[in-house]
Structures are given as structure tokens and as C-alpha cells.
Amino acid sequence: MKKIIICEGKHDGIFFEQLLKNLNFSKDDFKIFDQENQKKKDKKSAETRELNSFIEKYNQNKILIKLEGGKHFAIKIFSTNMRYCVENISPEGLILMIDLDGEEVEKRKNSLIETLNGRMTMPMNLDFSHKMENDHLYHLKTKVSQNNSELGQFHIILFKKSLEHSCGISDGTCMLKEKISKIDEFILRENLINFFSQIIN
Amino acid sequence: MFIKSVDIENFKGISKLKFNPKKINILVGKNNTGKTSVLEAIDLLFHNENIQNPFMHSFFNIYSEEKSIKISANFGDKEEKIEIREAKEREAISNFSKDLVRSFLENFSKKSKKTFSGILTRELEKLIENYIDDELRNFLLKNSLVLLDGNSEEKIYYSSYDYSLINKIEILIENITKNLLEKLPSEQRDDSEFRRHLKYASENTLFSTRGILMEHRHGAKPIKKDVVYINSLEEELYGRRPISQRKPEDSERLHKVEKIVKENNLVRNLEGLDFDNVVFQTKEGIKAHSFHFLGDGFKSMIGLLWKLSDKINNIVVMLDEPEKHIHPGYIKQLMKFIIDFSKRLNIQFFITTHSLDLLDIVLSEELDEEERAFLKDELNILRMDKIRDSITIAENLDYEKAVETKDELQLDLRGV
Numbered sequence: 001m002k003k004i005i006i007c008e009g010k011h012d013g014i015f016f017e018q019l020l021k022n023l024n025f026s027k028d029d030f031k032i033f034d035q036e037n038q039k040k041k042d043k044k045s046a047e048t049r050e051l052n053s054f055i056e057k058y059n060q061n062k063i064l065i066k067l068e069g070g071k072h073f074a075i076k077i078f079s080t081n082m083r084y085c086v087e088n089i090s091p092e093g094l095i096l097m098i099d100l101d102g103e104e105v106e107k108r109k110n111s112l113i114e115t116l117n118g119r120m121t122m123p124m125n126l127d128f129s130h131k132m133e134n135d136h137l138y139h140l141k142t143k144v145s146q147n148n149s150e151l152g153q154f155h156i157i158l159f160k161k162s163l164e165h166s167c168g169i170s171d172g173t174c175m176l177k178e179k180i181s182k183i184d185e186f187i188l189r190e191n192l193i194n195f196f197s198q199i200i201n
Numbered sequence: 202m203f204i205k206s207v208d209i210e211n212f213k214g215i216s217k218l219k220f221n222p223k224k225i226n227i228l229v230g231k232n233n234t235g236k237t238s239v240l241e242a243i244d245l246l247f248h249n250e251n252i253q254n255p256f257m258h259s260f261f262n263i264y265s266e267e268k269s270i271k272i273s274a275n276f277g278d279k280e281e282k283i284e285i286r287e288a289k290e291r292e293a294i295s296n297f298s299k300d301l302v303r304s305f306l307e308n309f310s311k312k313s314k315k316t317f318s319g320i321l322t323r324e325l326e327k328l329i330e331n332y333i334d335d336e337l338r339n340f341l342l343k344n345s346l347v348l349l350d351g352n353s354e355e356k357i358y359y360s361s362y363d364y365s366l367i368n369k370i371e372i373l374i375e376n377i378t379k380n381l382l383e384k385l386p387s388e389q390r391d392d393s394e395f396r397r398h399l400k401y402a403s404e405n406t407l408f409s410t411r412g413i414l415m416e417h418r419h420g421a422k423p424i425k426k427d428v429v430y431i432n433s434l435e436e437e438l439y440g441r442r443p444i445s446q447r448k449p450e451d452s453e454r455l456h457k458v459e460k461i462v463k464e465n466n467l468v469r470n471l472e473g474l475d476f477d478n479v480v481f482q483t484k485e486g487i488k489a490h491s492f493h494f495l496g497d498g499f500k501s502m503i504g505l506l507w508k509l510s511d512k513i514n515n516i517v518v519m520l521d522e523p524e525k526h527i528h529p530g531y532i533k534q535l536m537k538f539i540i541d542f543s544k545r546l547n548i549q550f551f552i553t554t555h556s557l558d559l560l561d562i563v564l565s566e567e568l569d570e571e572e573r574a575f576l577k578d579e580l581n582i583l584r585m586d587k588i589r590d591s592i593t594i595a596e597n598l599d600y601e602k603a604v605e606t607k608d609e610l611q612l613d614l615r616g617v
Contacts (some may be wrong), residue, residue, distance in 0.1 A: 035611065047614045078611055083586050083594050084616065085498040119602065120593040121583070147217055151588045 001090040001191035002055065003200065005065045005079045007097040010034070011163050011179065016065045018184045022193050023200060030063035037074070051081070055088045061155060063200070071098050079116045086152030094154035103139055108158060116186065122146055128156075136166040136190060138198065156201050166190075202409055202427045202515050203276060203549055204243070209249050210271040211262040214237040216593045223581040223599075227563065229615045230585035235593055236553040237585075240430060241271045242521040243551065248427040249348055258486045260285065264591035281351055288345035288357055294333060296357040297341050298326040301374075301410055308405040317508050328458070329478040331378045337369050368470075371407055378403045384428050426512040430503070430519045452476075458506040461513055465545050467502070467538060474503075498534030501527060505538070509548075519550045524556040536562045540572050543579065560614045564604050584616055 007018060013032045020030055030055070038046040054064045056144040077094045083092040100108055109128055117123045123146070130141035140156040157165060167186040169179055187193065209218045214235040228236040245251055252260070273282035288296070302325045333341075344360040378399060382390050389395060450484050452475070459474040461467070472478040478489040479499075492500075501523065509518065523539075524532050536559060542548045554560070562568070563576060582598040598606060598614070606612050 025308065036612075044611065047611065073610060076605075077612065080606060080610065080612055082595075083588060087586075087588050119596040119598065121597050146592070148596065149216075149588075149592050151592065171491070 001062070001098055003063045003093040003095060004051075004054070004065065004085050004089055004096060004103045005048060006066065006074055006081070007067060008071050008074050008099065008163075009067050009069060011167075011169065012109060013065060013067050014176075014180055015163055015167075015183050018180065019187055019192060019196055020063065020200070021189060022184075023197060025063070030065060032065045032067065033076075034067040036067070036069045040128070051084065051088075071092075071101075073164045074098050075112065075115055077132060079112075079119060082116070082144070082154065083151070087169060088179065092141075092153045092155065094152075095157060096154065097157040097159075099159040100138075101162055102160075105140075105158065109140075112156075119147075123133075124151070132195075134195060136160055137192075139195070143176070157199070202517055204274045205515060205545075206275040207239070207243065208271070208273045209239065209242045210269075211265045211267060212242045212270045212272060213260060213262065214587070214593070215239070215242070216265065216591060217264055218298060218585075218593050218595055220583055220595060221551065221581075222389060222551065222583075223578065224549050224579035225540065225563075226549075226551045226581045227560065228551065228585060229555070229560070230595075231587075231616060233590075234585040234587050236585055237521055238524070240521055240551055240553060243274065243517070243519060244428065244430040246272050246274055246283055248430075249283060250358075252346060253350055253358045253360065255360060255541070258287075258343070258345075261287075261589075264567060272481065283351070284349040286340070286347050286349075289346045289447060290338070290342050292357060293341040293345040294330055294338065295326070296345065297333070301329050301406070302326050304406045304409040305377075305402075308402045308409060316449045318587075322507060328377055328380060329373070332373050332380075337366065340366060340369075340521070357609060367407075367411070370410055374403050374407050374410075384610050424553070426516065428517045428519075429508060430521075431508050431523075432521050433525065453508065454510055457510045458503060461506055461510065462503075465541075467541060468499070496531050496534065498527065498531030498538075501531070502538040503533050505542075507510070513546055513548075515547045517551070519551040521553050521560040522555065524554060524559055529556075529558040532558045533562045537572065540568070540575060544572075544575050555615065557613070557615065560603075560607070564600070564607055582614060584614070586616060 004188045007013075007016070013034065016030070017032065021052055033047075033050050035047065050064070053059055054061060066077070068077050074096065075098065082094065107128070113124075113126050116126070125145045127142060127143040127145070128140045130139075132139040136159060138156075138158040138160065140158070141153065143153050144151045163183075164170070167179075169182055204222050206221050209215050214233055215238050218235070218239065226240055232235055255590075260270060261503075262270075268287045270285040271282070273280060273473065277491075300457070302322055305325065306322070341359075344361065345357050347355055347357055348354050352390055372468075382399070392396075455475065456557075459471075460469055463475065470482045471479070472482050472487060475492075477492060479495055480487060480489045505520075506513075522538075523535060527535060539550055539552070543550055552559075560582070561578060566573075568576070577600045580600045580603070582603045584596040584598060586594045586596075588594055603614060607614050
């Protein structure tokens with residue numbers, strides 16, 4: 001059951017790497033694709049190539065973690081690729097993880113609908129039916145439909161403030177080792193293995 | 202003429218699609234997402250007779266239980282719409298009977314019409330219906346579609362002409378003629394001249410019935426020149442008739458094309474154009490180049506004008522993958538022509554493409570300021586997709602959103 005995770009940036013990449021290790025995934029089970037790291041001339045085709053290769057049967061990766069270079073890009077790329085993902089990967093296999101940065105959940109939901117429908121010829125309905133939360137995170141299970149036809153489902157993970165805030169990563173935290181250790185501590189402290197196990201497994 | 206909105210339901214691969222076109226509409230997406238079907242649907246709306254083709258039953262969306270197609274387009278002050286459905290058995294038989302009676306009556310001279318004046322049309326229809334056997338009945342049922350146009354006029358179209366039916370229809374006509382003869386007094390029935398005449402009329406009826414079944418192949422219907430569907434630009438120029446068989450009207454038409462090019466200054470320094478040579482005014486003086494040595498972009502533009510030369514202003518043009526057979530270097534030239542035509546001649550374009558070069562050009566800085574300003578207002582990229590093979594999903598990208606997707610998000614505009 002393949003999954004695609006769309007998230008903001010490098011710290012999210014570390015977060016999922018640590019989380020997946022804790023969920024007993026091996027290194028070959030997932031791949032981190034950092035859009036910012038692509039060579040400029042390859043950027044456009046790199047994403048298409050990566051997604052097309054990921055869905056192939058011969059590709060052993062179970063999870064593709066896409067780092068989009070910021071919240072703005074993550075939301076826009078999610079809105080653009082959502083159709084492709086719900087169509088080509090497992091049901092509920094698409095996950096968007098972004099920071100709320102203190103913003104209200106309702107406001108974020110509306111702005112996501114607005115971004116998505118700003119591009120569509122006919123409006124899509126998002127039904128955020130299932131909400132789970134802990135001190136740091138919201139989990140929204142979302143059904144997407146158009147013209148009364150259900151198109152698929154996906155998950156949204158929202159950090160109430162930010163991943164960095166929750167983990168205690170500040171601008172002064174420069175060392176990668178230190179960042180990994182803070183993120184790992186956060187995962188274990190908040191029992192995120194349990195929180196994410198039903199979303200990712 | 203400017204299409205402001207298009208609404209398509211259950212047509213071919215399209216489940217439901219509604220969008221608001223602009224002056225230049227570029228349709229992108231993977232194969233089988235319905236790009237060409239959009240062009241065909243718009244074409245069908247204006248050329249209803251194109252429904253008559255051997256594959257007309259494949260017009261229905263296979264994923265929909267509802268065998269009913271709806272296509273409409275809004276022009277601001279008016280709306281064109283059609284609805285297509287399968288014919289019921291009664292409608293298919295009755296329509297064929299009516300067509301056959303019409304053929305009968307058209308082919309009988311005054312003399313025989315007078316002879317048969319006692320036999321009412323309705324009686325003749327009934328007679329035909331009685332002689333239609335199961336095979337012909339099944340053929341008619343499977344190959345008849347009802348098209349309801351905007352004036353609420355219902356018309357039945359046959360899908361194809363099947364040669365195996367000739368014998369069936371021939372026997373049918375023979376039986377009816379025999380039956381008609383039996384109804385006549387014996388002296389008239391035995392009149393050899395009358396019988397010869399009747400035989401001739403029967404043969405003609407068979408011929409015109411074939412004509413009805415394959416009406417579209419005779420090109421009997423007028424083509425609406427405001428809406429033009431072009432499958433292949435090169436074919437428009439070369440595909441129709443070999444050079445050796447060109448007729449005077451071809452030269453007249455090319456002269457018209459030359460006039461359009463010059464009047465609109467579409468090719469700088471053009472002095473003259475014929476099928477063999479293109480003459481330019483250069484710094485060194487007049488220079489002629491063989492037509493065939495000129496770029497594919499130039500040839501495609503001439504092909505486009507060739508097709509449009511009957512009517513060039515205020516029309517809708519649909520181009521299916523114009524990049525076919527064109528080197529990427531010439532696509533730029535072709536697209537510049539298209540932008541220019543659209544701007545100067547008020548042509549609305551619907552273009553399907555798989556070409557990244559074509560998309561790059563319309564969004565590139567290489568276009569001049571005037572062209573870019575035009576596209577900022579008048580470009581719409583319709584990105585089509587399918588969910589579970591059956592649900593059509595489409596995105597509208599205006600110039601700004603397309604540039605954002607291409608340059609800022611670094612995504613392939615054609616979709617993954």
C-alpha cells in the first residue's frame with residue numbers, strides 16, 4: 001500500500017525519517033524527494049519522473065516523502081497533484097503535513113478548499129469528517145468529491161504551531177545531530193508512533 | 202462568434218465537464234482524458250451531421266448507465282445545445298419507413314404517382330414496416346440515434362452504411378413493389394411500359410435509400426464556416442489532392458491565402474505565393490524559395506489559412522495536436538501566428554497538445570510584450586484528468602496560474 005507524504009521542508013524530512021524508523025520501516029521502504037535539491041534544469045521533469053517511478057510495481061519504496069520548500073509550495077503542489085495521488089496510490093494514501101503557525105483550523109480548511117477550487121472547472125467538496133488531536137497536532141481525515149461522485153480520501157496533519165516549535169528547534173539549533181535528537185525525543189515523548197500508526201501503516 | 206461556456210455530459214470519455222473558455226484555449230492531459238473529445242463535442246454541436254459515422258454508439262460514455270449525451274455552448278446572447286439518445290425500436294423502424302416512402306415517392310414519375318394516388322403514404326409506411334425482417338429491424342435499432350437540437354427538433358441519424366444490407370433493402374423494395382402492383386387493376390398491372398417504369402423507379406429508390414443511409418459521405422449538409430475542426434494542418438494543404446491534379450479553384454484559394462497574409466502582414470516581406478515558390482523582398486532584392494524548402498511552421502500557417510480561407514474573421518478554430526510533424530523550433534513560429542490570428546482576426550482557438558515546447562512558448566519571455574499582454578487576458582489552459590477512468594476532472598489555469606505552476610512550483614503543466 002503505497003503512500004505519498006507532501007510536507008514543507010527539511011525538518012519534516014527528518015521527522016518522517018525518525019518516525020518511520022520507530023514504526024519499523026527500513027531505509028529501503030521510503031524515499032525522501034527534496035524538490036529544492038533538484039538541479040534547476042531538471043526541476044520540472046524531476047517531480048514527474050519521481051512520481052511516475054514511485055507508482056511502478058518494480059519500485060520497492062512504500063512511502064515517498066516530498067519536501068516542497070515551504071508551506072506555500074506544499075499547499076499549492078498538494079492542490080495540483082491531489083487528483084493524481086488519489087487516483088494512483090492506495091486509498092487514503094495521500095498525506096499533507098503543514099504547520100498552522102497559530103492559525104485557526106477552520107481558516108486553514110477554508111483556505112485549502114479555496115486554493116483547490118481556484119483551479120478547478122467544477123468545485124470539489126472536501127468533507128473533513130474525522131478529527132483527532134493531541135497537544136501539538138490535528139489529524140483530519142478528508143473525503144473529496146465532485147458532482148456527488150467520491151473521488152477519494154486523504155489525510156491532513158496540522159501542527160498547531162510548528163514542527164520546530166513542538167520539538168524545541170530554534171534558529172540557534174544548527175547541528176543536524178541535535179535536530180535529529182530533538183525530533184526523535186518529541187516523537188517518543190508525545191507517543192506519535194501511536195498517533196501516526198493508523199495513518200501510515 | 203465567441204464561446205463563453207461549454208457544458209458536456211456523457212460524451213465519449215467525458216463524464217461531465219463545464220468550463221469557460223477564453224480566446225486561446227490549450228487542452229492538456231494524458232491520453233484518454235478527453236481532450237480531443239472536447240473538440241469533437243464542440244464540432245458536433247455545430248455540425249450535427251457528423252454524428253453519422255460508423256462508431257456513433259461509442260459517443261456514449263461507457264461508464265454511464267444513462268445513454269444520453271448533452272452538449273451546450275453559450276455565446277453570451279444565445280445558446281447552442283444538443284441532446285443525443287438511443288432510438289427506441291418504434292422510432293427507428295418508423296423513421297426508416299418514412300425515409301423509404303420519401304425515396305419511393307421522389308423516384309416515381311408523375312404517371313406512377315397518379316396511379317398510386319389511392320395508396321396513402323401511411324399505408325405505404327405500414328407496408329414497409331410489415332416487410333422489415335428481424336435482421337433489418339436489429340440493424341436499425343442498433344444503428345439509429347436521436348438528436349434533439351436547440352429548436353427541439355428531433356432527428357434520427359443512422360450510424361453507418363452496411364453493404365450487407367443492400368440485398369435486404371433490395372428484397373424489401375421488390376416485395377413492396379410487387380405488393381403495390383397487386384393492388385392495381387390487371388390491365389395496368391400487365392402494361393409492359395408501366396412495369397418497366399416501375400422497375401426503374403425501384404432501382405432508383407434503392408440507390409437513394411443507400412444515399413440516405415450514407416448521407417454524410419455525400420457531403421450533402423452545408424458546413425458551418427464559423428466553426429472549423431482541423432485534424433492535421435499539413436493534410437489541409439497537401440492531403441486532399443495531389444499537385445498534378447490541382448484545379449483552378451485551388452490556385453484561387455491560395456491567392457486568397459496570399460491576400461490574407463499580406464493584408465494582415467502575417468509574413469514580413471512576402472511578395473508572392475504559389476504552390477511551387479514563395480517570393481520574398483530581401484535586402485539583396487527579390488528572392489524566391491521553393492515552397493517545400495520553407496519551414497514547417499510556415500507551411501502549417503499556410504495550411505491553417507488554407508482551411509480558413511472561406512471565412513477568416515470571428516470564427517472558432519479547433520486544432521488537434523498541431524505540433525504533429527513539426528520540429529520544436531517551428532512550434533514557436535506557429536504559436537506566434539496563432540496568437541496573431543486570434544488577436545487581429547478575432548479567432549477563438551481550442552488546441553489540444555502534448556508538447557512541452559508549445560506550452561513553454563506561450564508562457565515564455567521570448568514573446569514580445571504585446572503578445573504577452575494578449576495572453577495574460579486571453580489564455581486558458583485546461584488541464585484534464587480522470588479519476589478511476591470514469592470521472593472527468595479538469596483544472597483551469599489562466600496565464601498567471603500557468604506561469605506560477607510552471608516557474609514557481611516547477612511542475613509539468615501537462616500533469617504527471
